[in-house]
Amino acid sequence: MRYVEVSTTKTVQNVEKDLFEAPSAVMQTAITPRNASDSIELYWTADPSAAAGDPPPGYIAIMHFSELQLVQGNAVRAFNISLNDQWLDIGMTPDYLYADASFNTVPFRGSSRYNLTFRATANSTLPPIINALEIFSVIPTTNVPTDGKDGTYIYKYQHCYAQ
Numbered sequence: 251m252r253y254v255e256v257s258t259t260k261t262v263q264n265v266e267k268d269l270f271e272a273p274s275a276v277m278q279t280a281i282t283p284r285n286a287s288d289s290i291e292l293y294w295t296a297d298p299s300a301a302a303g304d305p306p307p308g309y310i311a312i313m314h315f316s317e318l319q320l321v322q323g324n325a326v327r328a329f330n331i332s333l334n335d336q337w338l339d340i341g342m343t344p345d346y347l348y349a350d351a352s353f354n355t356v357p358f359r360g361s362s363r364y365n366l367t368f369r370a371t372a373n374s375t376l377p378p379i380i381n382a383l384e385i386f387s388v389i390p391t392t393n394v395p396t397d398g399k400d401g402t403y404i405y406k407y408q409h410c411y412a413q
Contacts, residue, residue, distance in 0.1 A: 252288065253281040256379065258318045264349045272314045272382055277349045280318055280381040289329075290368040290378050294385055296361060307387040308357025309364060314382035315344040315351070321376065328371040329378035334361060341371060344379060357388040 262277035283290060297307055317327060331339040331352060339352045358364055368378035 252284055253290065254284050256280045256282055256318050258347070260347055262316045262318075262347050262349050265345065268350055270312055270314070270351045270353075272349050272351070274349075277314060277316045277381045278318070280316070280379045282379045283377045286377045287370075288377060289370070290380055291365060292380075292383065293363055293365045295363050297387060305390055306359060307389050308359045310354055310357055310386040310388060311366065312351055312353040312384040312386070313366070313380060314349060314384075315342060315379065316349045316381050317344040317346040317379065318381075320346060325375045326373060327376035327379060328374040329368050330371060332367045332369070333358060334365055335367075342368075342378075349381070 257279045259278065262274045264271045281290065294309075296309075311333070313331065321327060326343070328341055328343045330337060331342060333354075338354060342352060344350060366383075368380060370377055
């Protein structure tokens with residue numbers, strides 16, 4: 251196995267600006283490369299089942315990070331994140347026992363395989379770390395028809411419960 255599991259029994263709190271609030275139990279484990287000079291490389295393949303005429307699905311990646319080891323002295327854990335060799339986040343430095351996230355706001359599109367790479371920066375003395383990863387597919391809804399009665403049902407439902 252290329253990766254080592256790192257874990258803690260201590261509570262991992264969410265930082266104030268964390269939009270996703272991953273549970274502490276999820277954030278209490280992470281992986282890091284076995285060899286300190288290696289990177290973390292994760293990938294997924296695109297779903298080829300798009301309907302004829304529809305664009306391929308897009309993907310949103312939410313990456314969750316927390317430092318689980320008390321970094322001593324001059325040790326530094328800092329890393330860059332790239333997708334298919336394009337930088338997403340430069341200089342990610344997770345805080346000890348605080349969860350944070352990095353994510354893309356524009357869906358990734360146009361590839362059959364997506365490679366996420368977490369690589370230590372030049373000044374980092376520790377390898378990268380990741381606690382959790384969520385991948386969401388974004389599919390177009392332009393060709394998804396609605397039933398003509400949908401509006402009537404919504405109106406009746408709202409009217410019934412609004413009283």
